[in-house]
Amino acid sequence: MMARGTILPGFTLSLGICLAVLALVVLLPLAGVFLHAAGLGWAGFCRVAFAPRALAAYGLSFSGALLAAVINAVAGLVVAWVLVRTTFPGRRLLDALVDLPFALPTAVAGIALSTLYGPHGLLGAPLLRLGVAVAYTRLGVVAAMTFIGLPFVVRTVQPVLQDLGTEPEEAAASLGAGRWQVAVRVVLPLILPALLTGATLAFARALGEYGAVIFIAGNVPGVSEIAPLLIATRVEQFDIAGATAIAAVMLTGAFLLLLAVNMAQLWQRRRREGV
Amino acid sequence: MAPSRRSPWPRRLLIVLAVIILTLFLLLPLLTVFAAALSRGVAAYGRALADPEALSAIGLTLTVAALVLPLNLLFGVAAAWAVAKFDFPGKSLVVTLIDLPFSVSPVISGLIFLLLFGLQGWLGPWLAARDLQVMFALPGMVLVTLFVTLPFVARELIPLMEEQGTEEEEAALMLGAPGWRIFWRVTLPNVRWGLLTGVLLCNARAMGEFGAVSMVSGHILGLTMTLPQQVERFYNDYNTVGAFALASLLALLGLLTLVAKSLLEKRHPTPGV
Numbered sequence: 001m002m003a004r005g006t007i008l009p010g011f012t013l014s015l016g017i018c019l020a021v022l023a024l025v026v027l028l029p030l031a032g033v034f035l036h037a038a039g040l041g042w043a044g045f046c047r048v049a050f051a052p053r054a055l056a057a058y059g060l061s062f063s064g065a066l067l068a069a070v071i072n073a074v075a076g077l078v079v080a081w082v083l084v085r086t087t088f089p090g091r092r093l094l095d096a097l098v099d100l101p102f103a104l105p106t107a108v109a110g111i112a113l114s115t116l117y118g119p120h121g122l123l124g125a126p127l128l129r130l131g132v133a134v135a136y137t138r139l140g141v142v143a144a145m146t147f148i149g150l151p152f153v154v155r156t157v158q159p160v161l162q163d164l165g166t167e168p169e170e171a172a173a174s175l176g177a178g179r180w181q182v183a184v185r186v187v188l189p190l191i192l193p194a195l196l197t198g199a200t201l202a203f204a205r206a207l208g209e210y211g212a213v214i215f216i217a218g219n220v221p222g223v224s225e226i227a228p229l230l231i232a233t234r235v236e237q238f239d240i241a242g243a244t245a246i247a248a249v250m251l252t253g254a255f256l257l258l259l260a261v262n263m264a265q266l267w268q269r270r271r272r273e274g275v
Numbered sequence: 276m277a278p279s280r281r282s283p284w285p286r287r288l289l290i291v292l293a294v295i296i297l298t299l300f301l302l303l304p305l306l307t308v309f310a311a312a313l314s315r316g317v318a319a320y321g322r323a324l325a326d327p328e329a330l331s332a333i334g335l336t337l338t339v340a341a342l343v344l345p346l347n348l349l350f351g352v353a354a355a356w357a358v359a360k361f362d363f364p365g366k367s368l369v370v371t372l373i374d375l376p377f378s379v380s381p382v383i384s385g386l387i388f389l390l391l392f393g394l395q396g397w398l399g400p401w402l403a404a405r406d407l408q409v410m411f412a413l414p415g416m417v418l419v420t421l422f423v424t425l426p427f428v429a430r431e432l433i434p435l436m437e438e439q440g441t442e443e444e445e446a447a448l449m450l451g452a453p454g455w456r457i458f459w460r461v462t463l464p465n466v467r468w469g470l471l472t473g474v475l476l477c478n479a480r481a482m483g484e485f486g487a488v489s490m491v492s493g494h495i496l497g498l499t500m501t502l503p504q505q506v507e508r509f510y511n512d513y514n515t516v517g518a519f520a521l522a523s524l525l526a527l528l529g530l531l532t533l534v535a536k537s538l539l540e541k542r543h544p545t546p547g548v
Contacts, residue, residue, distance in 0.1 A: 006360060006361060006362075006441050008361070008448065008457075009448070011357060011363075013353070014352075014357040017349065017353035018350065018353050018358075021354075022369070022372050026372060026422065029387035029390070029391050030379070032390040032391050032396075032397065033387055078296065079293045082292075082293035086286060086290055094297050096533060096537050097302060098297070099536075100305060103529035103532050103533045104525075104529045105479075105484070105485060105503050105526075106483070106486065107522070107525075108503070108525050108529075109304060111506065111507075111510045111518055111519070111522060112307045112308045112311075115515075116307045122307070123299070147300055150301070179285065208378075208380025208381065209381075210485070211486050228381070228382040228383070228486065231380075231382045231386060232382050235490060240389070240393070244386070244390065247380075247383045250380060250383065254378065258378070
């Protein structure tokens, strides 16, 4: 392999270190999942990967992550818009707060959410009196997934909104468009790709999340058990084959979804440029 | 500039909505950590932190981070130098691979090392025959932590080094500086703040990683329990103050990292994202 366009030294050494670490720490271990899964044979793989308990876990993980991504898309859009377009005391502090789920270790987030939304928690107790149980239910799973996904949407939409400036909105308004019309017909289409990217990142993160979710989820098999937890449980029972099969399904599912969204975005961009 | 002729109320409503969202979703969970840690008073908080299990967890977490950071630094700098300063076929594939650990579930990150080094794994029997303990011991925990933190330094450095181009380094080369001196004297001073941000983020994640480490640690009390795992153990044992006291340390670490990151970014804005 040859480097082009520069005379600087160190190409072989730096690329060598980079590739060696990637191969040893990332590629080799990841390939192991699929080789192990292949070792089960097709029938054996399907029996453990698509058992009723596993199917319920995929269902909860994918639907919970999807719901959390939708909530995050709406809430994140509101937060991003307010942080970019308005000024009020404390705005900077709120802006810094957005990154909190990135910085707070997941186990800490998990026990905090579980206490906050628990039957005696600050939010859990009033909600329970209204008849809404959050902790130890599927709703708790969605709450935790929403917590960890919010920064992805805000941080993806924020710079796009900033670059956009207020000109398109002002132009539309000066042409007589109402406030609602400006928001839906002018601003939304312009930031839609960023919003979609942010929601996809939030979805992917929520799908694999473990620490933030397991404390607040009830972890009842078939009801409130997420797929990553099922993998951990299988390993604890020394059922490595079962864990590997479920992991292979999760990796493939996440990869296909990300691929689909990337292709949809590419197609949308091409279509817009073609017009 | 602002559309002042129109009613200010929708704007105010959105501000209130955003404040409510951030308070409910983010601020309250954070405050819960400190409120629960101090719920039995400062003395109980202090006692919880002085617990021998807590102290050994703190020690192990510091050890893991101290071992992971230099390895990560070496990889991040090498990867950024190769990717940002040179053009080669398959570059986008390498960049994708660098980012890959971020999109793998922590549990799966732990599992893949179990498959490689566990007793039922490829290298397991070979290691066992030589009495080398990788899983359920420090080497395994360092390996999975390295995996989950691998992208941090490289991701921070690549856009910075790309933006700076290669002219300065080429000029130094023309003047006869050897490769290492070019790196230390020209490249490193240009990217040092980005490097620091990457190291801080990497450190926060290395100390806070839970899912991946818990797959390979074996949960041996006083031996392989890192801070986040000890938090889980105390919490599941209904030792609320103990769990939240340790959690408050991790939360403080996260807050300090956020403050440092925003200070560094304000002073030295990163190009791109």
